[in-house]
Amino acid sequence: MADDSTATIRAMFDTREAADLAxxxxxxxxxxxxxxxxxxxASDQNTTGTHSSRGDVARSDATHEGVIEVSADIAASKMQDVLKSLTxxxxxxxxGK
Incomplete structure (x- = not known):
C-alpha cells in the first residue's frame, strides 16, 4: 500500500531570485x-530578502528586512527529493513535517 500522506515543507531564502528559482x-x-x-x-516585515539579487535594485520600496519563506504541502514520499532540490x-x- 502506498503512503499518500502529505507533509508541509518550508524553506528560507536570502533573495527573491533564489525563492523564485526554488x-x-x-x-x-x-x-x-x-x-x-x-x-x-518569514517575518511580519515586507521584504525582498536579506540582500539584493540585483533584479530589485531599481525599486525604491525593495526593503531588505529579512528572509523569504517558500512553503508547500507535498506527498510525504517526495520529502527527501524536495528537501534536496530546495537546498x-x-x-x-x-x-519538513
Missing part, C-alpha cells in the same frame, strides 16, 4: 501545482 524547481521537477506553493516574508536552489534553512 518555485520553478518545485513545479518543473516535482510536479507541484503553482497554486499549492506559497511565497511570503540546491539556495535555501539557507529547510524543514
Amino acid at each position: 518555485v520553478e524547481h518545485l513545479v518543473q521537477q516535482h510536479g507541484i501545482s503553482r497554486p499549492d506553493i506559497f511565497i511570503q516574508s 540546491d536552489s539556495g535555501a539557507i534553512r529547510v524543514s
Whole structure:
C-alpha cells in the first residue's frame, strides 16, 4: 500500500531570485501545482530578502528586512527529493513535517 500522506515543507531564502528559482524547481521537477506553493516574508516585515539579487535594485520600496519563506504541502514520499532540490536552489534553512 502506498503512503499518500502529505507533509508541509518550508524553506528560507536570502533573495527573491533564489525563492523564485526554488518555485520553478518545485513545479518543473516535482510536479507541484503553482497554486499549492506559497511565497511570503518569514517575518511580519515586507521584504525582498536579506540582500539584493540585483533584479530589485531599481525599486525604491525593495526593503531588505529579512528572509523569504517558500512553503508547500507535498506527498510525504517526495520529502527527501524536495528537501534536496530546495537546498540546491539556495535555501539557507529547510524543514519538513
